[in-house]
Amino acid sequence: MSLTINRDRLLSEIDALASYSDAEAPAVTRIVFTPTDLKARAWMKARCEEAGLTVRQDAVGNTFARWNGSDPAAPVVGTGSHIDAIPNAGKYDGVVGVLGGLEAIRALRQSGFHPKHSIELTIFTSEEPTRFGIGCLGSRLLSGTVSADAARKLTDSEGTALDEVRRNAGFRGELEEVKLPVGYYAAFVELHIEQGPLLERQQIPLGIVTKIAAPASLRVLIEGTGGHAGGVLMPDRHDALCAAAELILAIENAARTSGAVDTVATVGICEVFPGAVNSIPSRVRLGVDIRDTDLQRRGVVMHALEAACHAISEKRRVSIRSELVNADAPAECAPAIIEALSQSCRKHELNFLSMVSRAYHDSLFIARIAPVAMLFIPCRNGYSHRPDEYAAPEDIVRGALVLAETLAALSK
Numbered sequence: 001m002s003l004t005i006n007r008d009r010l011l012s013e014i015d016a017l018a019s020y021s022d023a024e025a026p027a028v029t030r031i032v033f034t035p036t037d038l039k040a041r042a043w044m045k046a047r048c049e050e051a052g053l054t055v056r057q058d059a060v061g062n063t064f065a066r067w068n069g070s071d072p073a074a075p076v077v078g079t080g081s082h083i084d085a086i087p088n089a090g091k092y093d094g095v096v097g098v099l100g101g102l103e104a105i106r107a108l109r110q111s112g113f114h115p116k117h118s119i120e121l122t123i124f125t126s127e128e129p130t131r132f133g134i135g136c137l138g139s140r141l142l143s144g145t146v147s148a149d150a151a152r153k154l155t156d157s158e159g160t161a162l163d164e165v166r167r168n169a170g171f172r173g174e175l176e177e178v179k180l181p182v183g184y185y186a187a188f189v190e191l192h193i194e195q196g197p198l199l200e201r202q203q204i205p206l207g208i209v210t211k212i213a214a215p216a217s218l219r220v221l222i223e224g225t226g227g228h229a230g231g232v233l234m235p236d237r238h239d240a241l242c243a244a245a246e247l248i249l250a251i252e253n254a255a256r257t258s259g260a261v262d263t264v265a266t267v268g269i270c271e272v273f274p275g276a277v278n279s280i281p282s283r284v285r286l287g288v289d290i291r292d293t294d295l296q297r298r299g300v301v302m303h304a305l306e307a308a309c310h311a312i313s314e315k316r317r318v319s320i321r322s323e324l325v326n327a328d329a330p331a332e333c334a335p336a337i338i339e340a341l342s343q344s345c346r347k348h349e350l351n352f353l354s355m356v357s358r359a360y361h362d363s364l365f366i367a368r369i370a371p372v373a374m375l376f377i378p379c380r381n382g383y384s385h386r387p388d389e390y391a392a393p394e395d396i397v398r399g400a401l402v403l404a405e406t407l408a409a410l411s412k
């Protein structure tokens, strides 16, 4: 089987998708169910139909583009990723797995290959937590990791419920129907940029993921006492932002001293109320993200956070409440898919690195119901979630080629 990845088409589609953005180029902002996201979805659907695939969308907007195999009863071989993008992101995160996956399928179709298992491209809804506070919403529902009831209760920052937002976006049906039946997938493989520097530093063109780290996130609400920035004397203050500052540093310290590079913690949201330069902050809301490949080590950091909340609250006489948003387990990748990926690399004499994914991905949740693996390509300086995210054309093409061969091997 000789496969040709159409480099120009793939690159121009990555650029075209990046034009659906609420930020000025090169930044990409595409938040789930905004008019921009809906336009991008329509564009994606047209590309999949143009490729001869049958497209279906579920009640939360997960999109499946299927190439029917010769055995309709055989479980599906899946690939895909997400097209939503956090504020001020780049154009490759998720997109390389979606458009690279589509190109892999087109290359296989063109080669005359006939799969036994259907091959399906999935575009997962809201991999990013931007709008509803929780990442991988679509794949959590598909895998039953979050219940329809719990999902219905999610609201965006305007207080609008997910159920209303997705219906207004045109996605009907019940959220209960999103969960996939047991045995739906024979295998699932996701192509993604590494979002870290290891492949580039070691000059290795591909990474095969063996394990996906366990993410947790929390919201912390700190309530102190507001007042006049001139009038209230320093000893009388209960400044919520000063308490937040101490807490943020305590979280950083707990992650830095865990003894492992795999422990990471980030406070990426800090909302200050009332947010006036001459007013003492009375309320602060933090968004905290903690990850590790080892659950026990992650637990130590989470415990340190709780202890710091308690100590800072006592010391500064402010109220601090933390709420767990999610604490997920890590996922192991499937040896058979790792082997199929490795075989394709060996065939092309491509060196690869076996590695851990520190970022989370929809594959983390699909792993609850199917064998999964991931293929990483390098990204410049390891940059991701920023406008200067960049993956080189030859790396994208290589990734799509190895993905295509792997899908072929798994779907025979």
Ligand code: GLV
Pocket: 127, 128, 135, 358, 359, 360, 361
């Ligand atoms: C996914 O975008 C992540 O934050 O790992």
Ligand code: MN
Pocket: 086, 093, 128, 385
């Ligand atoms: Mn991302």
Ligand code: MN
Pocket: 082, 093, 094, 127, 192, 361
């Ligand atoms: Mn991603």
